[in-house]
Amino acid sequence: xxxxxxxxxxxxxxxxxxxxxxxxxxxxxxxxxxxxxxxxxxxxxxxxxxxxxxxxxxxxxxxxxxxxxxxxxxxxxxxxxxxxxxxxxxxxxxxxxxxxxxxxxxxxxxxxxxxxxxxxxxxxxxxxxxxxxxxxxxxxxxxxxxxxxxxxxxxxxxxxxxxxxxxxxxxxxxxxxxxxxxxxxxxxxxxxxxxxxxxxxxxxxxxxxxxxxxxxxxxxxxxxxxxxxxxxxxxxxxxxxxxxxxxxxxxxxxxxxxxxxxxxxxxxxxxxxxxxxxxxxxxxxxxxxxxxxxxxxxxxxxxxxxxxxxxxxxxxxxxxxxxxxxxxxxxxxxxxxxxxxxxxxxxxxxxxxxxxxxxxxxxxxxxxxxxxxxxxxxxxxxxxxxx
Numbered sequence: 001x002x003x004x005x006x007x008x009x010x011x012x013x014x015x016x017x018x019x020x021x022x023x024x025x026x027x028x029x030x031x032x033x034x035x036x037x038x039x040x041x042x043x044x045x046x047x048x049x050x051x052x053x054x055x056x057x058x059x060x061x062x063x064x065x066x067x068x069x070x071x072x073x074x075x076x077x078x079x080x081x082x083x084x085x086x087x088x089x090x091x092x093x094x095x096x097x098x099x100x101x102x103x104x105x106x107x108x109x110x111x112x113x114x115x116x117x118x119x120x121x122x123x124x125x126x127x128x129x130x131x132x133x134x135x136x137x138x139x140x141x142x143x144x145x146x147x148x149x150x151x152x153x154x155x156x157x158x159x160x161x162x163x164x165x166x167x168x169x170x171x172x173x174x175x176x177x178x179x180x181x182x183x184x185x186x187x188x189x190x191x192x193x194x195x196x197x198x199x200x201x202x203x204x205x206x207x208x209x210x211x212x213x214x215x216x217x218x219x220x221x222x223x224x225x226x227x228x229x230x231x232x233x234x235x236x237x238x239x240x241x242x243x244x245x246x247x248x249x250x251x252x253x254x255x256x257x258x259x260x261x262x263x264x265x266x267x268x269x270x271x272x273x274x275x276x277x278x279x280x281x282x283x284x285x286x287x288x289x290x291x292x293x294x295x296x297x298x299x300x301x302x303x304x305x306x307x308x309x310x311x312x313x314x315x316x317x318x319x320x321x322x323x324x325x326x327x328x329x330x331x332x333x334x335x336x337x338x339x340x341x342x343x344x345x346x347x348x349x350x351x352x353x354x355x356x357x358x359x360x361x362x363x364x365x366x367x368x369x370x371x372x373x374x375x376x377x378x379x380x381x382x383x384x385x386x387x
Contacts, residue, residue: 040157042139042190043358047344057351058374063189063219063331066370067305068252069288070298076291077256080284091286092278098293099260103232108265111277114285116218116246116259120144122275123181123214123242123261128153132180137166139359141189141216144181153180164193164325168203175211182207185216187223190357190366192327197229204234204241212240212267219329221250221299222306235262242267249330250299251292257281258289306330309369316379320386333357333366338387350381 049056069077080091092112100107113119124147128134134148138157145155156174161167166184175182184204186195204213215231223229234241242263248254258281261268271277292298310332317324317334324334336343340356340363347354355366367378 040138040142040145040155041159041360042142044356045340045358045363046354046356047341047348049348049353053348054351056353058370058377059353060368060370060374060378061353061355061366062254063249063329063368064254065249065252065302065306065330066374067302068298069256070252070292070295072291072295072298073251073253073256073288076287077284080287083283086283088281088283088286089278091283091290092281095258095286095290095293096260098290099262102293103262105232105236105262106265108268109235109262111261111263111268111271112281113259113261113277114257114280115248115254116216116244116261117143118257118280119244119259119261119277120183120214120216121147122271122277124148124153125151126271126274127180127212132178133176134181134183135171135174135179136183137171137185137188139188139191139357140183141185141218144183144214144216148181154178160188160191160193164188164191166195166200166203168195168199172203172207175207179211182211182213183216184213185218186229187219187327187329189219189329190331190355190364191325191333192219192329192331193325194223194229194328201231201234204231205237205239208234208239208241212242214242214244216244218244218246218249220245222303222330223328224303224307232262235264238264240264240267247289247292250302251289252298252302253285253288253292256285256288258285305372306369309372309375312372313367313369313375313379316382320383322386330369331366332369333364336363336365336385338385343385346385347378347381350377350384352378352381354378 096107096110100110120143124144128148128151131152133154133156134145135156136145137160149155158167158170158174220226220230231241232243242261244261247258313332322334324332344356357364
């Protein structure tokens, strides 16, 4: 227990004790670092799972929660089907009130959407219709940057530090007169690394006086102490910060599509003048989210089981000599030792779906947490792919 607590503490304070992991040639502490290209350091190289592949036995490629939806959610969704002829405005209002109470704000600070990715993209659309640039870490979750570039904006990528945290000093320095938004994914996807809360809060407090900051906290609730690491408190202090959360992860509702943002009422109103939040939601999803908000036991059990599977996986990776990046999310990423095509082929033949990335011209495997039998299957197949 002492070792576990020590590891968790070091993970939160120092981005996961990342000396275990090899360098991605990132950060200002690496003399060999070259400026990131407009395309960034990250490239998806996952082979498609098509009709030629064997039957999938473990889907570990999409950072989904394998334990739900909870029984309360399933009942609520089933009961709501009979009201499918009605708009869900009343349910949306109730859910907004519940979220506002949870986050300690009034309802005018909340905007709903069909998943947090939808809200990322809507924010980009609202801010970059007339151009400008977005500043973010590299590698990171790319949805917002891709939308920005698609509508005519530009991206200013800032490499992560040597320990895979956001380089907040370099990100602040990258802000110029054309910057319309800063995007921070914390915990970071696809690396799973954590930027320490104190440093991030200081950065957000300072830079948000110049430009809004969007904090993507999709994986925050897998942490043992999410309330100590969220940036919602800065929103309550009046800072121009937008915090995104999702029901896709800890609530296990990825296919039901519910997410929300917490932001200044003026920011919510500005977004609402261009895009609509609740109109894209259905009564089944809203009813499920309302039920899930009340099912604390399911969320806690998901967190516990996820941690057990993650610790098992990390132990197996260590035994096999893989220098994984320690994570407090529901996925772990590690560099592979063998040919990319052969590696993926072996996993496919074993019925295991994973995600593969080229990061800084090196191949990495990201594996999502499944059930314990699924993780045991993954590690058994991984041993065959390890050379």
